[in-house]
Amino acid sequence: MIMPKDISLAGAKSRTGVAKPAEDAVTHRAADLTAARRPGVERKPLVLASASPRRLALLEQIGIEPDALRPASIDETPRKGERPRTLARRLAREKARAARSRLHREPELADACVLAADTVVAVGNRVLMKPEYLDEAAAALQLLSGRSHRVYTAVCFITSDGAIRMRTVETRLRFKRLSSEEMESYLASGEWRGKAGGYAIQGIAGAFVQKIVGSYSAVVGLPLNEVVSLLVGEGMPVYFGWLNRAEIDPA
Numbered sequence: 115m116i117m118p119k120d121i122s123l124a125g126a127k128s129r130t131g132v133a134k135p136a137e138d139a140v141t142h143r144a145a146d147l148t149a150a151r152r153p154g155v156e157r158k159p160l161v162l163a164s165a166s167p168r169r170l171a172l173l174e175q176i177g178i179e180p181d182a183l184r185p186a187s188i189d190e191t192p193r194k195g196e197r198p199r200t201l202a203r204r205l206a207r208e209k210a211r212a213a214r215s216r217l218h219r220e221p222e223l224a225d226a227c228v229l230a231a232d233t234v235v236a237v238g239n240r241v242l243m244k245p246e247y248l249d250e251a252a253a254a255l256q257l258l259s260g261r262s263h264r265v266y267t268a269v270c271f272i273t274s275d276g277a278i279r280m281r282t283v284e285t286r287l288r289f290k291r292l293s294s295e296e297m298e299s300y301l302a303s304g305e306w307r308g309k310a311g312g313y314a315i316q317g318i319a320g321a322f323v324q325k326i327v328g329s330y331s332a333v334v335g336l337p338l339n340e341v342v343s344l345l346v347g348e349g350m351p352v353y354f355g356w357l358n359r360a361e362i363d364p365a
């Protein structure tokens with residue numbers, strides 16, 4: 115068992131240190147929340163089975179700091195006739211399992227929970243892989259230009275006693291029709307490298323999106339709404355990070 119780095123209630127204090135009546139109420143609510151959840155503060159270590167800097171940044175955005183990063187290298191080739199949603203779920207599960215199976219070598223992580231995810235971009239049932247080369251990225255952009263596509267992000271969480279929990283989020287997007295100048299400039303930017311479907315919505319390609327229905331964060335790599343509900347449901351003290359946030363960044 116480990117404790118989160120800081121479980122102080124500083125986040126509930128007013129910015130000036132002089133609590134206004136309304137802030138008092140917030141302080142009390144926060145104190146109650148902390149007291150009510152104090153037994154749950156202890157938690158198992160959390161391992162993020164990902165090499166994606168986006169996934170780590172998304173977790174940090176919601177105040178979750180994994181205790182260790184253990185990326186899993188697996189074969190991501192789709193099976194014959196495998197649907198994009200099924201593929202995303204299978205790969206997320208395989209990444210989580212592969213990372214977990216290696217944890218027994220590390221005594222301090224032996225009882226860790228593992229979180230992994232996979233993002234698949236598809237036009238109909240056609241899966242667009244992560245392009246390695248310029249011509250592959252160009253082909254992906256051609257296919258996405260002026261059309262709708264779907265992004266499936268599956269999350270797999272393995273509890274410390276080995277139970278598997280999955281969440282899958284489907285997001286529909288429509289890209290504008292890309293001019294040859296836009297395509298060439300985008301390809302030159304290199305932002306497509308290592309990204310499912312050959313684009314990154316959090317970068318220049320955000321300007322290509324005419325419509326999005328679903329979860330923006332899932333397209334970037336992790337559906338934050340579902341991840342929080344999953345982790346909270348498994349007893350992770352997610353809200354403690356939120357209580358402490360105001361101390362660092364009093365918005």
Ligand SMILES: Cc1cn([C@H]2C[C@H](O)[C@@H](COP(=O)(O)OP(=O)(O)OP(=O)(O)O)O2)c(=O)[nH]c1=O
Binds near residue numbers: 164169232265309314
């Ligand atoms: C569509 C899209 C994908 N991506 C990224 C998220 C993922 O990193 C990647 C999809 O490939 P994944 O195989 O899901 O992830 P990964 O190999 O990069 O990392 P890991 O398996 O170690 O977790 O594409 C974006 O950053 N922005 C986008 O808009």
